[in-house]
Amino acid sequence: MSKASKRPFRSHILLRLSGYLLRYWPLFLCAVCLTFLSNQLDLLGPRYSGEAIDAISNPSGVQFDAVWQNIAKMLVCYLASAALSYLLAVLMIRLGQKIVYTMRRELFEKLTSLPVGYFDTHATGDIVSRISYDIDTVNASLSQDLVQVMTSVYTVLGSLIFMWQISPPLILVFVVTVPVSILFTRFRAKKVRPLFHKRSQKLGELNGYAEEMLPGCRTIQAYHREEEMGRRFNEHNTDAMNAYYNAEYYGATLGPSVNFITNLSIALIMTFGGALYLYSQNGTVAKGSIFFLTLGGVAQFVQYARKFSGPINEFANILNEFQSAFSAAERVFRIIDETPEPPDAPDAVSLQSVKGSVSVEHVSFGYNDSKEILHDVSFSASPGETIAIVGPTGAGKTTIINLLMRFYDCSSGRITVDQTDIRNIKRGSLRQAYTMVLQDTWLFHGTILENIRYGRENATDEEVKQAAHAARIDTFIDQLPDGYQTILSDGGVNLSKGQRQLITIARAMLSDAPMLILDEATSNVDSRTEVQIQEAMGELRKGRTSFIIAHRLSTIQNADCILVLKDGRILERGTHDDLMRQNGFYRSLYDSQFL
Numbered sequence: 001m002s003k004a005s006k007r008p009f010r011s012h013i014l015l016r017l018s019g020y021l022l023r024y025w026p027l028f029l030c031a032v033c034l035t036f037l038s039n040q041l042d043l044l045g046p047r048y049s050g051e052a053i054d055a056i057s058n059p060s061g062v063q064f065d066a067v068w069q070n071i072a073k074m075l076v077c078y079l080a081s082a083a084l085s086y087l088l089a090v091l092m093i094r095l096g097q098k099i100v101y102t103m104r105r106e107l108f109e110k111l112t113s114l115p116v117g118y119f120d121t122h123a124t125g126d127i128v129s130r131i132s133y134d135i136d137t138v139n140a141s142l143s144q145d146l147v148q149v150m151t152s153v154y155t156v157l158g159s160l161i162f163m164w165q166i167s168p169p170l171i172l173v174f175v176v177t178v179p180v181s182i183l184f185t186r187f188r189a190k191k192v193r194p195l196f197h198k199r200s201q202k203l204g205e206l207n208g209y210a211e212e213m214l215p216g217c218r219t220i221q222a223y224h225r226e227e228e229m230g231r232r233f234n235e236h237n238t239d240a241m242n243a244y245y246n247a248e249y250y251g252a253t254l255g256p257s258v259n260f261i262t263n264l265s266i267a268l269i270m271t272f273g274g275a276l277y278l279y280s281q282n283g284t285v286a287k288g289s290i291f292f293l294t295l296g297g298v299a300q301f302v303q304y305a306r307k308f309s310g311p312i313n314e315f316a317n318i319l320n321e322f323q324s325a326f327s328a329a330e331r332v333f334r335i336i337d338e339t340p341e342p343p344d345a346p347d348a349v350s351l352q353s354v355k356g357s358v359s360v361e362h363v364s365f366g367y368n369d370s371k372e373i374l375h376d377v378s379f380s381a382s383p384g385e386t387i388a389i390v391g392p393t394g395a396g397k398t399t400i401i402n403l404l405m406r407f408y409d410c411s412s413g414r415i416t417v418d419q420t421d422i423r424n425i426k427r428g429s430l431r432q433a434y435t436m437v438l439q440d441t442w443l444f445h446g447t448i449l450e451n452i453r454y455g456r457e458n459a460t461d462e463e464v465k466q467a468a469h470a471a472r473i474d475t476f477i478d479q480l481p482d483g484y485q486t487i488l489s490d491g492g493v494n495l496s497k498g499q500r501q502l503i504t505i506a507r508a509m510l511s512d513a514p515m516l517i518l519d520e521a522t523s524n525v526d527s528r529t530e531v532q533i534q535e536a537m538g539e540l541r542k543g544r545t546s547f548i549i550a551h552r553l554s555t556i557q558n559a560d561c562i563l564v565l566k567d568g569r570i571l572e573r574g575t576h577d578d579l580m581r582q583n584g585f586y587r588s589l590y591d592s593q594f595l
């Protein structure tokens with residue numbers, strides 16, 4: 001992205017972020033008022049301390065009443081300012097949390113409405129880091145940096161006004177120190193920004209490497225690649241450490257340099273302020289002249305000078321943090337701005353009492369424009385029929401299922417359910433008409449009972465158990481110490497692949513959808529269980545239009561129609577007996593499995 005096109009985008013991000021703040025405008029308004037109030041009180045402190053000093057060094061003797069009064073006022077100001085900034089901090093944390101909550105909700109809602117294809121091209125890890133890390137970065141910036149900016153602006157202007165009131169000539173000292181400090185911070189920002197960028201990038205690479213390797217640790221051990229893996233990890237680790245060091249090194253030079261510049265201005269103020277005080281004292285400078293300065297005036301001025309220098313020196317730092325918050329917000333908004341699944345056509349209908357006749361007519365489809373996967377595929381299923389799809393790996397079987405469920409739209413041809421084009425059916429209603437067991441089992445963190453009940457929310461415990469029985473997983477569940485209440489951790493890693501698949505079958509059994517899709521549903525179970533499940537499946541298929549994908553041809557012999565798919569084309573079709581008689585590709589597949 002060029003610099004020119006970057007700018008408007010940044011202000012656009014700023015506007016959107018402000019939009020979030022304004023949504024909670026009462027809180028935000030309170031925060032602004034609190035900031036100004038607490039800073040104003042803080043700024044009054046030095047004035048009272050100065051007046052106390054003047055009361056002490058009064059030529060006509062110490063004025064005790066005035067001293068105590070000023071000290072009391074000063075204390076009250078500082079205490080009140082501290083209390084208000086405490087309130088402000090609490091308020092900003094609240095405000096930040098509300099914004100984070102809203103952003104996360106918006107982001108997640110968008111994620112659930114995105115077409116399935118989005119996840120083909122975006123890494124899950126990256127999306128997760130946007131939900132957690134990036135939103136947190138935005139939050140930190142909103143709840144801390146924003147207050148800091150408001151505070152800084154107020155303090156700088158306020159101190160300047162106070163200093164002007166005390167001694168305008170002394171302000172000239174800043175003509176020397178402010179440019180030095182601005183030059184320094186600019187130099188530093190230029191140097192440091194790329195270093196910080198590199199630090200995050202290297203850390204990201206390290207994380208990416210670890211994330212890629214950990215799930216593969218079994219394979220790595222099996223191939224004895226631990227050493228190689230360790231070596232490559234060390235390379236990433238060293239890079240990350242060096243990048244971290246470089247960034248922090250320049251970061252560390254900041255503190256001492258800022259201190260030096262501040263001290264320099266204090267020293268200059270003391271020198272010139274001291275001189276003005278002496279001249280005022282011995283009468284060279286008359287009272288009422290702009291050069292007139294009391295001891296308390298010098299003391300006040302020094303305190304305001306400190307307040308004034310701080311934010312100026314920190315300015316580059318805050319800018320940096322805003323930069324990182326902006327990039328994070330940009331990553332979040334990118335997802336929020338993705339086009340969701342196109343809405344249902346305005347005249348789209350809901351399916352009522354589906355009979356279950358499905359017809360696929362001259363369908364062609366590719367996941368991307370460059371490669372067509374399905375070529376002119378046509379077939380149809382009458383209500384209650386079982387269609388089996390077989391064929392080599394990569395032939396396009398799962399792709400057909402994706403089109404039936406309308407996870408993707410076909411590029412040409414059409415698919416109808418009960419004679420209605422599925423593009424004219426509400427997606428929710430179409431998907432509800434199917435129950436499916438997919439190639440990738442999906443279980444979530446929760447009890448077995450909850451995982452099975454996912455098929456039908458209002459199923460009773462008894463119905464869940466019957467489904468488990470039908471899927472031949474009940475004996476196994478009963479043997480577990482916690483039975484149906486056993487918690488499945490992290491996608492069911494505490495179960496075998498076959499057991500996981502049986503649970504998803506039980507889940508499908510519960511659903512009362514009129515159509516059924518089984519994608520390699522029995523690929524991970526042993527042959528004896530498979531036969532048992534076949535029987536249960538027979539039950540499941542009764543009265544339902546079913547689409548069954550299987551590699552093991554034994555499981556689909558009794559299908560009403562078998563489609564033999566190869567390279568995205570239907571090569572042969574017919575019943576098992578027809579196809580065996582044809583002596584074609586199906587026959588050779590069959591023979592290779594059973595002879």
Ligand SMILES: Nc1ncnc2c1ncn2[C@@H]1O[C@H](COP(=O)(O)OP(=O)(O)OP(=O)(O)O)[C@@H](O)[C@H]1O
Pocket residue numbers: 120367368373391392393394395396397398399400439
């Ligand atoms: N999300 C995707 N994006 C791009 N190409 C894809 C995607 N999913 C599948 N493909 C490609 O589409 C082709 C068909 O894949 P599909 O998953 O339909 O095969 P399959 O017949 O189900 O194979 P298997 O028996 O191994 O499950 C493959 O060449 C695959 O590379």
Ligand SMILES: [Mg+2]
Pocket residue numbers: 397398399439519
């Ligand atoms: Mg598949």
